[in-house]
Amino acid sequence: MSDGFKVLYYVNQFFGQIGGEDKAGMKPEFHSEKIGPALGFEQLLKGEGKVVGTIICGDNYFNENKEESLDYILNLVKNEAPDIFVAGPAFNAGRYGVACAEISRAVAEELNIPVVTGMYIENPGLDTCKQVAYVVSTSDNAGGMRKALPAMVNITYKLGKGMEIGSPEEEGYIARGMRKTIIVEKRGSLRAVEMLIKRLKGEEFETEMPMPVFNVVQPASAIKDLSKATIALCTSGGIVPAGNPDRIQSASAQKWGKYDVSKRDALNAPDFYTTHGGYDPVYANEIPDRVAPLDILKELQKEGYIGKVHEFFYTTTGTGTSVSNAVKFGTEIGKELKEAGVDGVILTST
Amino acid sequence: MKLEIGRIYIKDIQLGNETSVKNGVLTVDKTSLIAKLKEDDRIKDVKIDIAKPGDKVRIIPVKDVIEPRVKISGGNNGFPGVTAKPAQCGEGRTHVLYGAAIVTVGDIVGFQEGVIDMWGEGAKWTPFSQTYNLTVDINVVDGIDPHTHEETVRLAGLRAAEFVGQAGKDITPDEVLTYEMGSIFEESNKYPNLPKVLYAEMMITQGLLHDTYIYGVNAQTILPALLHANEELDNAVISGNCVAACDKITTYQHQNNSTILDLYAQHGKEINFMGCIMVPEHTTLAGKMRASDYTRKLVKMLGADAVVVSEEGYGNPDSALLIICKKCEKEGVKTVLITDECAGRDGMSQPLADTAAEAVAVVSGGNVSHVVTLPPADKVIGNAEAIAVLAGGWEGALLEDGSLQCELNAVIGSTSEIGYHNVTCRLY
Amino acid sequence: MVKEIERYGIPIVHMATITTISESVGANRIVPTVAIPHPVGNPSLKPEDEKTLRKAMVKRAVDALATEIIEPTHFE
């Protein structure tokens, strides 16, 4: 190969040197030259590969016109047919991170092109793409560019050359959540005895099967005056409108739904039923309010015991839903509730 | 209790007219061995073969693997309580044909798997690609019930190991290993400052094809039993387990239990290794509660500071492993668990179920669903049709060039939960 | 889900049957419910009795939201 492998680069308006916040509304554009980090990136590739172009898109434009932007960008990528797609690094920038993440996921999943990006560990975009892209762990601001780029280049180089990518620790990317089966030097029993001795000595040891961590949150302060409060009803019991319009899965839910219940007095059958696969649905289908008691809440509203029931009811299914999805749902629903000025939430689970 | 294991290094194996070891070459008298095994009139037919490391040979379906040995002094030769009269195991001197193994082959039920590839990709995943294997393929007479069938094959393997082991009787071993430990009180006085450690070894004990025997006693019927660390190393425990190829404990792995050996190596140095609790894995929840309570009691009674817990199997034993872990940790006893995991074929599936906050120190023997591609063999020992079973329930597993895709699940000893092999999983 | 919503500073009460799970997922206000297939209801009761039970339970949940707590608390 004369020019080595082909890399296509994605940056936002700022790193694309178009401008700051005032240019965040710009539509995606393709430039055949190397712009911003793409320039340094190609230099670091040392002739083994080349950056064939840079896609620039405004952060606001992307986030407000996701589908359109994704379509446009995917088409560009398809035409350029790079060997590897690189986005960012986005550091801790929220909108930029989400853009990098969504694009990375789409390119990896729909076009089957390997993707390399970079983010700070707390970037909200991370969970969207870390399973399908190599996300280099960066600092929380652009000051970390000099450290991030070489790591991204190194992974890109290995992908381009068809070399094996090492462990997250070796290569500096954020673990994708893949349990890779490998053969190691020490047999299992020896590792167990070494782990035991470390544990007995009070030294640091590393388990080979980390359990999911359930950290705690401080209880939020109580509602001062219930009679003025807006209460939202949520359930993981899978109560959905007849026909399940959003096709909430019966198990291992990938999404949640919200439905306007401002004009209803109850979640009565047959307008509502449960799609949850984790329990005998007979009782819930008879009276869906047995799972999500909208009727009682509305009564309490009429009696003036509470101010108001929030106009939207939120629902998903709890069974088999992965921890990361549950976190995602909670974050998304919580954000909406906060913005809507909800004062308290009742979540029912089956 | 003092046990000397005299290792006679085996560097090659062949069939011949006598059973002997000369210059590290093990010769097995095939005719006499067959005659010996056929003393059991439930056996219709015996096929003997050999498979050496590097041969393009596949053995399938493997029932058990056994190390050929002979008792020189102390106890009884063979497997006391099974192929010999009851006697104390773990004392005296035992000679081992180190590097040789008896591999029993034969269908008891149609869905048995258990593959050993002696070469290439498959060889990496099983420790028994490294041994000089004498395969014993047993056909039983017609009309025999499954229990008797399993028993016949199990006994034939043990008796074959005993027969071959005789070759080591008058040979001077290349190496003698000594395993010696006094009473718990003596050892504790000797090492007052070392932490006291027990090993809790869980065994599948759930019925036909899912059994383990200690001194010939079906362990489904026992309360957890305390064994001196030497006993299992000296033929006290045998396998009657024909499923769970990847994570079952073959008789060979009982005889050479790596967890016992690695704990022993630290005895008097970093730890005071007090012995093994043999924990039955019941299929009933009451049994699981009883066995875990009793294990906790033994751990407390003996004043252990820590316990290594190993599992056998996948599915219901996972619950039992965590129950034992929780109960011990609650008593302030530190645990290290050895298990395997199922992260799906691509490793992306998270093992969600069966987690416990107490399980902070866990060794993983690897992903049972990890896919390996096994090229076609020049020769198949056993039942070539069983290869289709390997791919059972999974379409497209037989590739055009004749190679076969299967999960580690089907490979003998690949994801050992006593830590016998070198496979693990890392987060990538 | 509970934790993430509470992180926004909105008090949340978890009505759940298996309260041990509720605790392990980080709920702070917990109202134990009747049964998995009918957490806020009991089909074996007469309709009017079921209604009374359901109202009492939901009231308990609403009241929990108006109660200051400092650690995970069951409202029974």
Added chain:
Amino acid sequence: MIITNNPLVAEKYENVLWTDGSVEKTLIIVRDFIHQGYELVSHPLAASLRMLFSPYRSIIINNKKEKLNFEHAQIIEDSIIKYKKHMDLRKTDEKTRDDYKKIDLLLLEAALSEEKGKWY
């Protein structure tokens, strides 16, 4: 009571709830009983991955109790998740159906023998 989809078990024992369905369906019936307050006597899953391929499964449950047994509810839910995780990708092993039938019966009998002479 034995909940099973194995005809051999249904023929041999009384006090059987037989279902003409899959193992998954059998597990779900068990789950619904547990949710009503019944308790598990035997574990819903067998002891190896290979046995998950079985088209048959028999599970013993106990009398109805006043309160739901949380642990058992968790065990049956985890078991269903684990079962589905494996079997969504695979098919049951139909070729050796009859062998699985027999082994399921024998494993059930081993469990029943553990429970002999008990009253709780």
